[in-house]
Amino acid sequence: MVVSDLSEGFSSGDEGGDGDELLAEPMRGVRNGALPPFVNKLYNVVCNKETDSIISWVPNLDISDGAKSFAIWNIDEFINNVLPLMSKSKNFDSFITQLNNYGFKKMSWDCREYAHEWFQEGKPHLLKNVKRRRKQTISESEKLHREIKRFENASKEQDNELNVFKAYIDNTISNQKRILQTMARAIKSTIDHHHQVRKMHGVENNNDATQNSTLAGQQSHKRKVLSESSFAPSCEIQAEDKSAKNTTENN
Incomplete structure (x- = not known):
């Protein structure tokens, strides 16, 4: 009995609708229904050549090996045209949360590039190792x-x-x-x-x-000297005048 993981945010009510068109062809190397729906749909979307301008594999420098990461090139187109194929919700934050829940890591800040060691181009048989993290x-x-x-x-x-x-x-x-x-x-x-x-x-x-x-003392002394020197002759003259006058009167 094969049991799919339907406990994730992109499961149950979010599944179905247009997204089922991506699962029309069973994935080679993987038993149909054995993968978590989110991982299954994400792998098909990344492999879909019609949406390469929106989301696709990032070419690997080693030509002999397939790509080991994918990138979202146009975020607006992804939200409006691709995300509805995976879920009824267009909530991009929920999509990122799901990537984190399954252990995907962001590889570059220049673009939205993500990778998982078991999520590789041309190797769908490795997807069985992509497990949802348990609390x-x-x-x-x-x-x-x-x-x-x-x-x-x-x-x-x-x-x-x-x-x-x-x-x-x-x-x-x-x-x-x-x-x-x-x-x-x-x-x-x-x-x-x-x-x-x-x-x-x-x-x-x-x-x-x-x-x-x-x-002031010098000036006072000078005045005193001057006054004394001028007073003596004056007295002598007056005394002589008085004596002469008396003589005349007696004669």
């Missing part, structure tokens, strides 16, 4: 271990972030201290300069006052 059953201890690992990684990331933030704070404080020290030195220098200027002005003012006092 791995994770034990409770494994789940717990993964959670612990996740928390440890999260803790390390937080520690790294805290260290970076602490370094930033320390650097900021250090810069602020340098700025404050520079400002303090500048203020002190300004104050010292101001004191020196005031001191210099005070010395000059004292010198000016001393000079002014000396000049």
Whole structure:
């Protein structure tokens, strides 16, 4: 009894319709119905020469061997004209998911090229080895271990972030201290300069006052000398005049 894998996204309701035309001829080397429908239809679509401009095998550099990868050359044409042959849905993301489920790998970022070690041109008998990946059953201890690992990684990331933030704070404080020290030195220098200027002005003012006092004393002395020297002759003249007057009156 042959059982097909009908549990995939491109099975059951998605199968049938126009896509059955691609399965009109049984694949040589493979018992009809022994392959998962998705793999069977994909192989027929890639081999279909009528759609080579949309999806086809990628030529192998080794001419003696067949192609080992296929590429989707026109994504819009593939979604609108080819994908409906494989499924009733035109959901390209579901198609990519199916490729991943069966172990296909993307070979190039320049174009949508995919490959599988058992999916090769001219070797349909290898398709029986293309298996759908089964979900791995994770034990409770494994789940717990993964959670612990996740928390440890999260803790390390937080520690790294805290260290970076602490370094930033320390650097900021250090810069602020340098700025404050520079400002303090500048203020002190300004104050010292101001004191020196005031001191210099005070010395000059004292010198000016001393000079002014000396000049005033000299001027006062001169006036005193002058007044004394002019007062004596005047008194003598007046005394002589008075004596002469008295003599005249007596005569």
